[in-house]
Amino acid sequence: MTTVRIEPNYKVTIPKNEREALGLKVGEEITITVHRSESLPTYTPTKRELAAIEKGREEMRKGQYYTLEQFREQLLGSPNKKARAKKPPSRTTA
Numbered sequence: 001m002t003t004v005r006i007e008p009n010y011k012v013t014i015p016k017n018e019r020e021a022l023g024l025k026v027g028e029e030i031t032i033t034v035h036r037s038e039s040l041p042t043y044t045p046t047k048r049e050l051a052a053i054e055k056g057r058e059e060m061r062k063g064q065y066y067t068l069e070q071f072r073e074q075l076l077g078s079p080n081k082k083a084r085a086k087k088p089p090s091r092t093t094a
Helices: 016-022 047-061 068-076
Strands: none
Touching: none
């Protein structure tokens, strides 16, 4: 395994023997997968958070939820619904 250094502007140079082994060309796009030897920190929810999560899951099982489209419609109104025209001011006779 080859080790490379991250430069100050976050550029990484792939060594020539690695580029040739992979058949990389200038301008080609690659996907990078990072594996670290140290484990990532985990988050443990509080009892209150666990209760809220379970309540939400139970509501979803019962079908008590809004879809994103329903939520958007509730906030912004129906996208197919035209805005009503304003009524002209009424004239009063004196």
